[in-house]
Amino acid sequence: xxxxxxxxxxxxxxxxxxxxxxxxxxxxxxxxxxxxxxxxxxxxxxxxxxxxxxxxxxxxxxxxxxxxxxxxxxxxxxxxxxxxxxxxxxxxxxxxxxxxxxxxxxxxxxxxxxxxxxxxxxxxxxxxxxxxxxxxxxxxxxxxxxxxx
Numbered sequence: 001x002x003x004x005x006x007x008x009x010x011x012x013x014x015x016x017x018x019x020x021x022x023x024x025x026x027x028x029x030x031x032x033x034x035x036x037x038x039x040x041x042x043x044x045x046x047x048x049x050x051x052x053x054x055x056x057x058x059x060x061x062x063x064x065x066x067x068x069x070x071x072x073x074x075x076x077x078x079x080x081x082x083x084x085x086x087x088x089x090x091x092x093x094x095x096x097x098x099x100x101x102x103x104x105x106x107x108x109x110x111x112x113x114x115x116x117x118x119x120x121x122x123x124x125x126x127x128x129x130x131x132x133x134x135x136x137x138x139x140x141x142x143x144x145x146x147x148x149x
Contacts, residue, residue, distance in 0.1 A: 005037035006088045008099040009046075011140055016043040020053035023099055029143060033097070036147055040091045044104040044126040047087075048080025059103050059122060060113035068115050077104060081126040088135055096130050097146060100139035107137040 009016050013024035025033075033039060046052060055067045057077070065077045081104065088096060098105035106124040111117065127137045138146040 002036065002038045003095065004040050004091050004093045005033065005146075006040045006042055006084070006091065006093040006096040006135070007033075008097065008102070008105050009041040009043040010099055011097065012039065012041050014041060014043065016046050016052050018045070018052070018054050018056050023140070025140060025143075032147060033143070037095075040087065040093055042084045042087050044080035044084040045077070046080070047083035048076040048078070048104075050076055050080070056115060057103050058111040058113045058115060059124070065103050065125065066113065077125040080104060081129040084126050085129055085133060085135075088130065089133075093135065095136045095138070095146070096127075097138050097140065097143070098124070098127055098130075100141055105139075107131075107139050 010023040011025050013022050015022045057065050057067045057073045060066050065073045067073050100106055101109055102124050104124045104126045107127040109119040110122040110124055112120045130137050
């Protein structure tokens with residue numbers, strides 16, 4: 001029986017990004033993942049009640065998630081992280097493949113809150129919660145490492 005892997009829905013081709021697009025992985029990569037895992041899709045931002053498309057949001061220096069127009073989105077991002085965690089727990093996922101640089105899913109870097117495309121070391125709201133709850137988080141640049149472990 002294959003282990004289950006929670007995957008950011010955008011990486012599976014679902015148009016759930018803030019701009020209404022997706023980040024579909026290559027067919028070859030998807031096949032490799034499917035050889036090792038049962039894939040469980042989830043979009044924390046949609047699970048938090050956000051529409052698609054939506055205005056961009058970034059994590060500010062104080063840790064709050066703010067939309068580009070200044071609206072506080074922290075509660076939606078926290079709700080989405082908790083809902084994604086419920087799916088991971090229910091599905092018995094011990095590992096997740098999340099979208100890099102996202103304010104929800106980034107596990108190494110996130111945008112700095114200036115909305116100028118500047119990346120800084122940090123974790124998105126969902127990635128942080130998953131790691132706190134013992135779910136190992138990878139991003140799409142770490143797939144080879146994910147498959148080997």
